[in-house]
Amino acid sequence: MNPLFSPIKLKGLTLNNRIVVPPMDQYSAQDGLPGNWHVMHYGNLAASGAGLLIVEATAVEAPGRISPQDMGLWNDAQEAAHKHMIDTIRSYSATPLGIQLGHAGRKGSTARPWEGGKPLPADGAGWEICAPSALPYAPGHQTPAELTTADIARLTRSFVASAQRAVRAGYNCIELHAAHGYLMHEFLSPLSNVRADAYGGSLKNRxxxxxxxxxxxxxxxxxxxxxxxxVSGTDFVDQGWNVQECATFAQALEKAGAAYVHVSGGGLAPEQRINLAPGYQVGLAAAVRASVTSLPVIAVGLITEPELAASIVVSGQADMVAIGRAMMYDPRWAWHAAAALGQTIAAPSQYLRCKPHNVKDLFA
Structure with missing residues (x-):
């Protein structure tokens, strides 16, 4: 069996293979509620054959949204809507479903990407934002309010409440969002965190x-x-969060009992400089994996070809691979990868007859 298609355990959850559909924001919710678009979108991806599907970044409070159309999980109506979506998908797919819980911090209160993505003023369509320090993301963006220690404690409780809602709604796992320049990442990076208290300064404090x-x-x-x-393995900015600090953070996550670490990169500052290429962030995942004992690591970053995905797992650079944009472009990516690598994969009974005649033993 190709290791990409071998099972893996994440604490009490067993995945059938190492292919992960990562969170990809849809900016299509109303009042934080997942709707028909989400049922269709995630239902489609749940038929992909991937080992795990992680639902998009979901805010733990209203001011924690990136855009007004972000999903949320801070009230009963949202919890019920998530449960309805999960129950609908569960009626035909056993694919494990995770959810990413996050807070946008200083990158909140912006328009959707296809509407320009510009910052929305607090006295207009937007809202007041917060961050570890009163440093705006970029010129023209709001200056966030610096969080007090009481605010930090309240936000921790908000994450806990949303996590409990996620469990009740039926999600199989939770991913905490500490990447891409959002609130937790803002605490980690010295570029966005210049606090002088117990939450700033040293790496331990950040x-x-x-x-x-x-x-x-x-x-x-x-x-x-x-x-x-x-996590973001690096800010891709000089003097910013780097892969050595990220490796230390991963060791702390392992000690604390995390089920896995999902290594991406960038997003904190517009000054970032990234050289895009196939697998361009895999080295970050490999460095993190080398620093931990048994914490499973997910690699991501322009992984589009089955052979590249398989080589990442075979070579031990990561334990799983996240296929994001390539999976949206081709929601049957995992099927095609199985066919290319001579593997067997699960598929809905309704689709079994679509197997090409020249591909043997594709569907389990």
Missing amino acids: MRFPLEVLEAVLAAVPANYPVGVR
């Missing part, structure tokens, strides 16, 4: 908030329930 959230969430969910963390 890691404090995300670790407190992880520990509080783990204490609030059932034993052996998987809670992973998405």
